[in-house]
Amino acid sequence: HSLLILSQPVNICFTKHMNKHIESRYTQEHTHFFSWTRNGTHFDIDQDPNVHMRPHSGTLVVDISREKAEHFEGIYQCTARNKHGTAVSNNIVVRQSRSPLWSKDKIKPIVVQEGVSLILPCRPPAGLPPPIIFWMDNSELPQSSRVSQALNGDLYFSNVLREDSRNDYICYARFPHTQTIQQKQPITVKVLNSLYNDTDLFNDPVEERKPTFLIPSGPSSSKMVLRGHVLELECIAEGLPTPEISWTKVSSDFPAQRTSTLHYQKTLRIVNVSESDEGDYHCTARNQFGSAHHTIRVTVKAAPYWISGAPRNLVLAPGENGVLTCRASGTPKPSITWAMNGIPIENSPKDLSRKVEDDTIIFTDVQTGSSAVYQCNISNDYGYLLANAFVNVLSEPPRVLTPANKVYQVIKNHQALIDCASFGSPIPKIKWFKDSRSSILVGEPYILHDNGTLEIHIAQAQNSGKYICVAQNVLGIYENHVYLEVKEPTRILKQPEYKVIQRGRTVMFECKVKHDPSLFPTMTWLKDDGELPDDERFTVGSDSLTITDVTENDAGVYTCIRNTSLDVDTASAELTVVEATPTPAIRPDPPSDLELTDKKQRSVQLTWTPGDEHNSPIQKFLIQYEDLLHHRGHWHNLTEVPGTKTTAHLKLSPYVHYSFRVLALNTVGFSHPSLPSKIYRTDPAGESFCNPTGVQGFGTEHDNLVISWKPLSGLQSNGPRLHYRVMWRQKAVDGEWTTVTVANNSKFVVSGTPTFVPYELKVQAVNDHGVGPEPAIFHGYSGEDLPVAAPENVQAVVLNSTLAEVHWDPVPQKLIRGYLKGYKVYYWKERSLHKHNPHHVEKQILSFSGNHSHGMLPGLHPFSLYSFNVRVYNGKGEGPPSPTQQFEMPEGVPGAPTSLTVTNPNLDSLTLEWSPPHDRNGHITGYTLKYQPVEELALPANETSVTLLNLKYSTRYRFYLNAKTVRGAGPAISQEAVTIMDEGKSENITDCIVQQKDCLLINVPLLLWPAVASRQVDIATQGWFIGLMCAIALLILILLIICFIQRNKGGKYPVKEKEDAHTDPEFQPMKEDDCTFGEYSDNEDHKPLKGSRTPSNGTVKRDDSDDSLVDYGEGGDGQFNEDGSFIGQYSGKSASRDIAEGHESSEAPSPINAMNSLNSFV
Secondary structure (H helix, E strand, O other), rough: OOEEEEEEOEEEEEOOOOEEEEEEEEOOOOOEEEEEEEEOOEEEEHHEEEEEEEEOOOOOOOOOOOOOOHHHOOOEEEEEEOOOEEOOOEOOOEOOOOOOOOOOOOOOOOEEOOOOOOEEEEOOOEEHHHHHHHEEEOOOOOOOOOEEEEOOOOEEOOOOOOOHOOOEEEEEEOOOOOOOEEEOOEEEEEEOOOHHHHHHHHOOOOOOEEEEEEEEOEEEEEEEEOOOEEEEEEOEEEEEEEEEEEOOOOOOOOOOOOOEEEEEOOEEEEEEOOOHHHHEEEEEEEEEEEEEEEEEEEEEEEEEEEEEOOOOOOEEEEOOEEEEOOOOOEEEEEEEEEOOOOOOOHHOOOOEEEEEOOOEEOOOOOOOOOOOOEEEEEEOOOOEEEEEEEEEEEEEEEEEOOOOOEEEEOOOOOOEOOOOOOOEEOEEEEEEEEOOOOOOOOOOEEOOOOOOOEEOOOOOOOOOEEEEEEEEEEOEEEEEEEEEEEEEEEEEEEEOOEEEEEEEOOEEEOEEEOOOOOOOOOOEEEEOOOOOOOOOOEEOOOEEEOOOOHHHHHHHEEEEEEOOOOOEEEEEEEEEEEOOOOOOOOOOOOEEEEEEOOOOOOOOEEEEEEEOOOOOOEEEEEEEEOOOOEEEEEEEEEEEEEEOEEEEEEEOOOOOOEEEEEEEOOOEEOOOOOOOOEEEEEEOOOOOOOOOOEEEEEEEOOOOEEEEEEEHHHOOOOOOOOOOEEEEEEEEOOOOOOEEEOOOOOEEEEEEEOOOOOEEEEEEEEEEEEEEOOOEEEEEEOOOOOOOOOOEEEEEEEEEEEEEEEEEEEEOOOHOOEEEEEEEEEEEEEEEEOOEEEEEEEEEEEEOOOOEEEEEEEEOOOOOOOEEEEEEEEOOOOOOOOEEEEEEEEOOOOOOOEEEEEEOOOOOOOOEEEEEEOOOOOOOOOEEEEEOOOOEEHHHHHHHOOEOOOOOOEEEEEEEEEEEEEEEEOOOOEEEEEEOOOOHHHHHHHHHHHHOOOOOOOOOHHOOOOOOOOHOOOHHHHHHHHHHHHHHHHHHHHHHHHHHHHHOOOOOOHHHHHHHHHHEEEEEEEOOOOOOEEEOOOOOOOOOOOOOOOOOOOOOOOOOEEEEEOOOOOOOOEOOOOOEEOOOOOOOOHHHHHHOOOOOOOOOOOOOHHHHHHHOOO
């Protein structure tokens, strides 16, 4: 029952020879009638026989063939009414089109001197709509940067030339609505030579001059444009030579997608204007003698426009609340008026449920009978908006409009949308259920839209089934069932493959598909995206295409299409036909007959004839060019075209002498190049010019600025005499640009600059035919100098005995005078805080890159005094140091004692002597001595020796000694020693173990080594051992007597041969490979004693005479005690023996050897 306008009428311009109709279509039920107003009053259609209304429509038809057209001009408005309300249309302005004639007055000839400016006025008569203006003589006048037509239709000459003389400059006005063209009387222009005229009187030649503006006048002007319209700004200048026009906008750029320039840059055009286009626009006219500037201030006004769309119809149930919003904007701010059923709302019947608040009508607790059509009119000085909105107060139980039991089919993994279109008042709430009404479908994977549609974003097989849509409001409930079927996708499993077939053979393309069983795919074959040839040689099977008796015309791309009612899949393959008896493929022959056609300044058409393919189809052609003007002898790739084409449209650059060649490519490779084409020369140009890139600014000295750029190539120069305009200015000062002209170079050095200040830079390319576009602004800095300030508030924080942290305040940027690289901390150790340990090392440097304000100093010596300072550095170097400060490191753990020696070993005691640590790292508070068997002894700091008493005799000990400070104990030094049985015989043995570095432990008697815990028995008190010692002493005495007798006889006993066979089993010889006795297997015992030495081959070298008693009896110090025992083993060797043997052997004479020798005689 609503009443809506479907088609709003528009303004009409008509001629007297045509009928007009004003259309106003509505949709309504039970419409009573339409009515029209003209110029605000009722238009009685029945009283005018030339006007009638189409039945069932509001369209007004006017026959003007029998009446003057002026009689029907005016402003029309249509109104439609029914029992629910009244709707009103927009205003329709009806005007007759007019094309008035020009006056026939003859125009006097215009005589001007060559070089001056000239304006030929057009000034056509006003028409409706305005005419289209153009100038002609016997043909359309060519326009250029010198001669152009202004927006008002006048013809402007920046300067006139002799060839501008003619007597038929004619301005034409074309009136498109009446389809007529009017012309002005011809204008004659005569241009006099600068040196003489018709009377042979010499005139002064017109001087070359800088530009001035012909239009607009003055330094500035203004322009107003409406939002959404087209903005056209025009600047036409005169000057000699002809000036060039450029445009800029203050404080912003032009909208690139909406901006263009016309009439050789003289007109700036911006379409679809918005508020952001408001501002000041500068046009600049420039030639080599100077420039002129004009500022156009553009203001943007706006007719009213919708912000969030026109007001929407409301359907409210009795008792409901609603809001009707008519929100629009405009410049100036528009006013808003409301009407109900075409009557101003203030004159309408009062309704307590309705409240008007500016652009909003609020409805509260509406009642039946409050339905009406509301009109919202928004207007300002530049236009208006009119909208109708139907507020329908209706009570209706819910209805679902979607057909019941509708089946929706979708492909798996695609989107599924299940509709539930409903109607009711109040608006029903929609709920969805699946299969049963056990739970509402909310959350993943379901999405419920506001219109009731249920969406499954990615449908799966388990989503198939029955869906129940329930629409409910306070007046009732309605239920509808629909079904969703999720189908498997159609996929081509066996795709057709690329084929190379000999002519006359048979080829088959396969196209096997997998699909849902309930869908029935069809198969279609295409050749080169078109239908298959109507040829019986082509046979389409259920899943294949077969071609018999293949010919060259069968070559191409074949596409298989398998589609169902829900989806489609395609696959393609190419067929290549070769000769029946193929020969091995080789490179193609080079193309030939290169020809240039369609020659234009910026493009040319190149055609060629392909060479022989040699049994391999040509895949593509490569087109290369040579620039004979700038880069002779070098060929560059220009473009590629498919192998099926033999022409190419080539885009060209200005001021290049082109020569082209073509190469063909097949599967083997490229052909040789074709012969070069004829030379094609393009003219120089100033437009379409580019500026150099890579503009940089930097300094090499503290008072200069080096501006560098990447120069343009010859191909980019667009004309002869390429050079550059280099411009710069300080960024902060924002003063005038300094400009110099630089020859074709890549840098320019500006001297005398302040140190390290920012600059704005521009580099513009120039050739003899023009300049590049307005260059972009780049930024750089002048040269750096050393910093002039040191960091302040420098302080050190000690974190532990080896780590400190230094803090400082960063140096201000202006004092750095360059790019901040970082900070350097210089630090050095002055001395150790221990009075006996003075120390000094070289300065160390730690660098901290970037804008740091602190840094760590690792690896410091504990208990030391350090000095340090901080410096800032930039790209030029370091600044001055901060005042030197000092900090003390706390005590740390000491190093190991310097040495540890064992002296005075006795039967149950020995003395340890040591030196303090080299690195004390604090005050030594004492020492800790540990030895095995495990004991621990604390020693005072001022001691450097200790005597250990009550040790176990005949035991090997290992000692660990470390120093301590208040911070803890340092690393230990270790040493080993052995207690011995006989105090009087211990001195040399102890020296051997703990002092002599080259001492060997081979043949040391078993009694000198520690026994394992289970065999530590005092054998010196055993009776058998005492008897054995006595027997040994007696045997040695007898042996010496025998040896003495034998010597006197000149004989010598073979001791060595008997020794190994008669070794006493009571004595275990030492293993030669690890310096241990065979009886012991403890890991500690496998190690040689400190101070022992073995030969490099791992065995003990024995002297050839170590088994002879001569060595013991006549060795100098070898002698017997009173009891007959041999004591040479304990006494030092004679000086003569030491000299003879050197370091070859340092073993003591062994009594075991003596006994073995004795056994050999027994």
